[in-house]
Amino acid sequence: MSDKKAQTRERILQAASSALIQRGPAEPSVGEVMGAAGLTVGGFYAHFESKDALMLEAFTKLLAKRRAAIEEVDSxxxxxxxxxxxxxxxxxxxxxxxxxxxxxxxxxxxxxxxxPDAFRQVLSEHCELMAAQLAASPEDTDKALADMALMVGGLTLARALGPGELSDRVLRAAKSAVR
Structure with missing residues (x-):
């Protein structure tokens, strides 16, 4: 793959990642993602075979970045x-x-x-790897999974509520429950 093509592909992935974070993988259109990348829809299929393939790759990379950030936490x-x-x-x-x-x-x-099932497979692998990173030992993995569920659920509810006192309370309550 040429450098220019690789750079363009990366721009598309960046735009898809932003859209995915804000609205999930199903809602953003190819046109919206390509427009955000400063490109036309016509060039999309030179880089990805489908919207699902694009969003799956963006999702996979975003989760890998999250795990890489956890690697930085003192072991x-x-x-x-x-x-x-x-x-x-x-x-x-x-x-x-x-x-x-x-x-x-x-x-x-x-x-x-x-x-597509591939999203669930990527999520499953991410949860397993993240739980292992957050656990002190294999016996601690279920506690790490429970805390992950609490964190994702707490953040999801807080985002749904939007900025405000109740949302802040949800964040504080979930944070205090993580052990």
Whole structure:
């Protein structure tokens, strides 16, 4: 693949990632994504075979970035300390209100039943890998999964409520429950 083609593909993926974070993988159109990338729809199929293929690749990359960020958390911390530190960021107003560097799960999980199975496979792999990163030991993995569910659910509800006192309370309550 030429450098120019690779750069264009990356621009499309960036635009798709932004759309996915804000509205999930099903709603944004190819035209919207290509327009956000500064390109015409006509060039789309030179880079991706379908909208689902584009959104799946964007989803996969976004989740990989989330796991890479967790890798930066001190591995000497206990599982509880690591999860608490992650929750402090994940369940923050800044993350709730972010439109660029936010987690794609709140906008995506509700659509899983309508998406190709490959999305569910990517999500399953992500959950397994993330739980292992957040657990102090294999025995701690179920607690990490429970805390992940609490964090994603808390962020999803807080985003649905929008900025405000109740949304802030949801973030605080979920954060305090992560252990």
């Amino acid at each position: 000497q911390l206990s599982g509880e300390e690591r999860r608490s530190l992650v929750a402090a960021f994940y369940l923050s107003r800044k993350h709730r209100d972010s439109t660029a560097q936010a987690c794609p799960l709140p906008a995506t999980v509700g659509e899983m039943g309508r998406l």
